[in-house]
Amino acid sequence: MTYIVNDECIKCKYMDCVEVCPVDCFYEGENMLVIHPDECIDCGVCVPECPVDAIKPDTDPGLEKWLSLNAEFARVWPNITVKREPPPDAKEWESVPGKYEKYFSPKPGDSDSGTGTEAGAADVVSPFADELQDP
Secondary structure, eight states: OOEEEOGGGTTTOOOHHHHHOTTOOEEEBSSOEEEOTTTOOOOOTTGGGOTTOOEEETTSTTOHHHHHHHHHHHTTSOBOOSOOOOOTTHHHHTTOTTHHHHHOOOSBOOTTTTOOOOTTGGGOOOTTHHHHSOO
């Protein structure tokens, strides 16, 4: 088992989870975080830290696509280990439906170094894009 981050994180991007992760398995995109499934030790300490309930165990039904998306973007986005402030409008994005298909960005985030220049990240197009959209 591992944990995944779903679309509840998009545009909210609270980083409380990053601060408590003992193995630094979070990776930062422009408007969300993902968990590297091969680095996650399944401890679950990040789950209660997420104020929008975006972190789920991959054993929950229907999360296979999110597991693939997390794995895919963890390979190209920068690692993040330091909590920063969420976007100023994060509260407004909580519980907004359909965020993946409308607002997901494959671009990398700033990372701890503040560069956001991981090579090739902007070129990644998820093969699961159609499957992740709300019906």
